[in-house]
Amino acid sequence: MTRPPLNLPLRIVNPQIENLTRPQLLALQERRLVAQVRRAYERIPFYRRLWPKEAATLSSMAQFREIIPFQSKQDLLVGQDQMMVDRVASPGSQVVSVHMTSGTTGLGQESHPLTRLDVEAMGSTWMYQAHWAGLKLGDAVCYTFAVGMQTGGLSSFPMAERMASRFHQMGPYSTEKKADYLLQYKPHAFIISPAYLTRMQAIFEERGLDPHVAMPQLKCIFIAGESYTIDWAQRSMAFWGCNLSEWYGLMQGGLNQCFSCETGVVDQGQRGHLHAMEHRMLCEILRPGTNDPVEPGEEGEMVTTSLYREAFPVFRFRTGDRVRRMASACRCGRPMLSIEAGTVARYDDMMKIRGQNLWPDAVDKLVFASEAVEEYAGLVFMDPQGRETAKLSLEFRPMCDWDTETRRRHLATLADEIQAKLNVRLAIEEVPYLSVPRFEFKTRRWTDERRAGRSFVKYTT
Amino acid sequence: MSPYPHILNLLARLAMRVTGERIAVILADLLYEIDPDRAEF
Structure with a gap:
C-alpha cells in the first residue's frame, strides 16, 4: 500500500539524522552498538559477569545477536542493593540522579543510576517529537503525570528545559485544578494519558467549555501509555481542536524512543507511525515465543537496547510490550523503523x-x-x-x-x-x-x- | 546528507569545575546528535 505524498511541511529537527538513508542509519547504529557493548564490558561489573569475554571485542550487529543475552525485569531487580558498585560505569562520570520505574507492575521497582549526560539526553529525543508536532522554542507546555521518584515525572524537566518552554508541572493537583490551570495558563500543548484526556474532556463539557474558544492557542496534545481506537483519537482531536502526538518509551531503553511525526496518530483514516530514534537505541521486534524478528506489518515484543546511556545502559531488554511494526514507510520519508500508533499493549493483559x-x-x-x-x-x-x-x-x-x-x-x-x-x-x-x-x-x-x-x-x- | 560544517569539538573538559561539567555534557550530547561519525562521552 502506498500512501499519497505528504502535503504537510516537514519540520526537520536534525538533518544529520533525518536525512540519512536507511543503510547509513543502520551503519551508524551498528557502530554505536559495538562501541557501547565494548565500553559496558570494560567498565560495568554487572556485564563482565553476565557476558562472554568476546563482548570486549564485539565487531558487528550479527555477533551482538549471537552472544549478548536478553534481559528481563527480574534480571534487573536482583542485586539492586549493589547498584552503585555493580551497575555504574567506572571509570565514568558522577551519578547525579537515580530514576525508578513506576512500580505499578506489582513486580518491583527498578532503580537506574543516571549521569548528567543521561539526564541531558532525555531532552534530546523529546526535541524531535515536540518539533515534529509543531511546537516552537518557548511554547508553553502543561504536564499532568505525577512527579515522584519515578522517571515518568522526573524526565519532564529536562524535556521542558530543552525546548526552553514555559513549563507547568500540574501532576500533583486534582483534575479540577488541572482544568483550571489549563484555562489560566493557556498552554500550546499538554501531556496526558488517553483515558485521562477523556476525563479532562468530561470536565470541560461539565463546565460548558469549548476548547476551540477557551484554548485557541492549543497546537498539540501529547499522549502515551495506553492503546486507543482510531474513532477515539478522531473524536478527541475534534473536541480539542488540535492534533494528537504519541510517544512510546521506557526507562530501560533510555526513555522516550518512538514518536509521531507531522502525520500524527491518525493519517488519512489509518493509524499513524511512531518513528524510532535508531541513532540512540536498537529496537528489535521479536515474535513471541521465538527470537525471530517480525516481518513488516506483524506484531511482536519490543526488545530495546540503549546506545547512549552512560552510567548503566540496558541491553536487549524484553519489555513485554506488544507493538506492530508498520507495513510500509511513512509518507514523511524519514529513514527510521516505525511502529503503529495507538496499539502498544502488554502481552500479560495488565490493565x-x-x-x-x-x-x-x-x-x-x-x-x-x-x-x-x-x-x-x-x-x-x-x-x-x-x-x-x-x-x-x-x-x-x-x-x-x-x-x-x-x-x-x-x-x-x-x-x-x-x-x-x-x-x-x-x-x-x-x-x-x-x-x-x-x-x-x-x-x-x-x-x-x-x-x-x-x-x-x-x-x- | 551533508555534515554539519562546524563540528564544537569547545568540548569545557574547565571540569564553581561544575560549570565546565555542565557545558561539556551539553556539547557532548549535541555532538552525539549531529555528528554521525561519533560512536563513543
Missing part, C-alpha cells in the same frame, strides 16, 4: 486504571486469600462522568456462614487492602452464587470495556 498498572493475578492473590470467597469477576469501565472505574462482583462460597454484616465488613477490608497494596480503589459488591462466569481453561476474570472503544466519547459528542 492501567487511573495511571496505575493493575495485574489480574495481583488481585487474585488478595481476593482468594480468604477461603470464604469462591469466585469473582472484574469490570473496568468509564462511568457517566468519564472517570475510569473498576468494580469487582464477588461470590462467597455456599458454605460460608458469615452474616450480612460480616460479609459487608470483609468486602470493605478487602477494598482497603487492594488500595493499599495495588494503589487502585475497586468498588466491591457481593453477587448471588453462580452469577459470575466460570472457566474451564485459561480463566479470564476481567473485562475492560475501554478496549472495546471509548463509549463515553461516543455518547457525549
Whole structure:
C-alpha cells in the first residue's frame, strides 16, 4: 500500500539524522552498538559477569545477536542493593540522579543510576517529537503525570528545559485544578494519558467549555501509555481542536524512543507511525515465543537496547510490550523503523486504571486469600462522568456462614487492602452464587470495556 | 546528507569545575546528535 505524498511541511529537527538513508542509519547504529557493548564490558561489573569475554571485542550487529543475552525485569531487580558498585560505569562520570520505574507492575521497582549526560539526553529525543508536532522554542507546555521518584515525572524537566518552554508541572493537583490551570495558563500543548484526556474532556463539557474558544492557542496534545481506537483519537482531536502526538518509551531503553511525526496518530483514516530514534537505541521486534524478528506489518515484543546511556545502559531488554511494526514507510520519508500508533499493549493483559498498572493475578492473590470467597469477576469501565472505574462482583462460597454484616465488613477490608497494596480503589459488591462466569481453561476474570472503544466519547459528542 | 560544517569539538573538559561539567555534557550530547561519525562521552 502506498500512501499519497505528504502535503504537510516537514519540520526537520536534525538533518544529520533525518536525512540519512536507511543503510547509513543502520551503519551508524551498528557502530554505536559495538562501541557501547565494548565500553559496558570494560567498565560495568554487572556485564563482565553476565557476558562472554568476546563482548570486549564485539565487531558487528550479527555477533551482538549471537552472544549478548536478553534481559528481563527480574534480571534487573536482583542485586539492586549493589547498584552503585555493580551497575555504574567506572571509570565514568558522577551519578547525579537515580530514576525508578513506576512500580505499578506489582513486580518491583527498578532503580537506574543516571549521569548528567543521561539526564541531558532525555531532552534530546523529546526535541524531535515536540518539533515534529509543531511546537516552537518557548511554547508553553502543561504536564499532568505525577512527579515522584519515578522517571515518568522526573524526565519532564529536562524535556521542558530543552525546548526552553514555559513549563507547568500540574501532576500533583486534582483534575479540577488541572482544568483550571489549563484555562489560566493557556498552554500550546499538554501531556496526558488517553483515558485521562477523556476525563479532562468530561470536565470541560461539565463546565460548558469549548476548547476551540477557551484554548485557541492549543497546537498539540501529547499522549502515551495506553492503546486507543482510531474513532477515539478522531473524536478527541475534534473536541480539542488540535492534533494528537504519541510517544512510546521506557526507562530501560533510555526513555522516550518512538514518536509521531507531522502525520500524527491518525493519517488519512489509518493509524499513524511512531518513528524510532535508531541513532540512540536498537529496537528489535521479536515474535513471541521465538527470537525471530517480525516481518513488516506483524506484531511482536519490543526488545530495546540503549546506545547512549552512560552510567548503566540496558541491553536487549524484553519489555513485554506488544507493538506492530508498520507495513510500509511513512509518507514523511524519514529513514527510521516505525511502529503503529495507538496499539502498544502488554502481552500479560495488565490493565492501567487511573495511571496505575493493575495485574489480574495481583488481585487474585488478595481476593482468594480468604477461603470464604469462591469466585469473582472484574469490570473496568468509564462511568457517566468519564472517570475510569473498576468494580469487582464477588461470590462467597455456599458454605460460608458469615452474616450480612460480616460479609459487608470483609468486602470493605478487602477494598482497603487492594488500595493499599495495588494503589487502585475497586468498588466491591457481593453477587448471588453462580452469577459470575466460570472457566474451564485459561480463566479470564476481567473485562475492560475501554478496549472495546471509548463509549463515553461516543455518547457525549 | 551533508555534515554539519562546524563540528564544537569547545568540548569545557574547565571540569564553581561544575560549570565546565555542565557545558561539556551539553556539547557532548549535541555532538552525539549531529555528528554521525561519533560512536563513543
